[in-house]
Amino acid sequence: MVNAQRFPFIEGRDAFGDIDAVPQLPLILAYRNSTVEVTGLLDTGASVNVLPYSLGIQLGAVWEELSTSVQLAGNLAPVEARGLVLSAQISTFVPVRLVFAWSLTDSVPLLLGRMNFFLEFDVCFYRSQMAFELRPKS
Numbered sequence: 001m002v003n004a005q006r007f008p009f010i011e012g013r014d015a016f017g018d019i020d021a022v023p024q025l026p027l028i029l030a031y032r033n034s035t036v037e038v039t040g041l042l043d044t045g046a047s048v049n050v051l052p053y054s055l056g057i058q059l060g061a062v063w064e065e066l067s068t069s070v071q072l073a074g075n076l077a078p079v080e081a082r083g084l085v086l087s088a089q090i091s092t093f094v095p096v097r098l099v100f101a102w103s104l105t106d107s108v109p110l111l112l113g114r115m116n117f118f119l120e121f122d123v124c125f126y127r128s129q130m131a132f133e134l135r136p137k138s
Contacts, residue, residue, distance in 0.1 A: 001122065004122075004134060005092070006131055007026075007132055008131050009022060009130040009131060010039070022041060023125060023132045024039045025040050025041075025090065026038075026039050027088050028088070028089040029086045029087070030059070030089070030095075031056075031084070031086050031087070032060055034058070035059075036055060036058050036059055038110055039110070040109075040111065041110065041111055041112065042112050042132065043113050044114065044118065045113075046111045046112075047113055048101045048111075049098055049099060049100045049101065049111060049116065049117055050076065050100065050109075050110065051100040051101065051102045051110060052103060053103055053104055053106050061084055066083065066084060067082070068083035069083075070082060072103065076105075079105050081101040081102060083102070086100060090134070091134075093135075096121075098120065099115065119137070121134050
């Protein structure tokens with residue numbers, strides 16, 4: 001991909017204790033005057049971006065001030081979530097606005113899903129090479 005940056009898959013243990021490698025992306029999230037450095041799991045199966053509760057608190061978000069309810073699906077279906085718009089800085093790319101379902105739990109990783117991460121970036125996975133490439137949408 002032209003103008004893309006390459007990132008490695010990160011090895012770790014899955015929920016069953018087996019070693020696995022996953023596409024985790026380092027990024028800086030910003031809300032109002034706060035920033036936090038995090039890693040997000042690129043998840044093509046996730047319909048939305050999901051933010052753990054404690055990260056929203058670290059960024060200064062106030063649960064009671066957000067009124068847009070977001071319905072999560074799958075394992076997260078019973079978890080309450082609210083819409084939160086953040087700025088994301090990824091590597092040297094221009095910052096983008098990402099919409100998150102801010103969940104009322106910390107039992108979920110930061111997920112980067114189809115709405116709207118994969119609308120803002122083109123991604124190419126090279127699983128056999130343990131890497132992925134990312135570039136802003138054209």
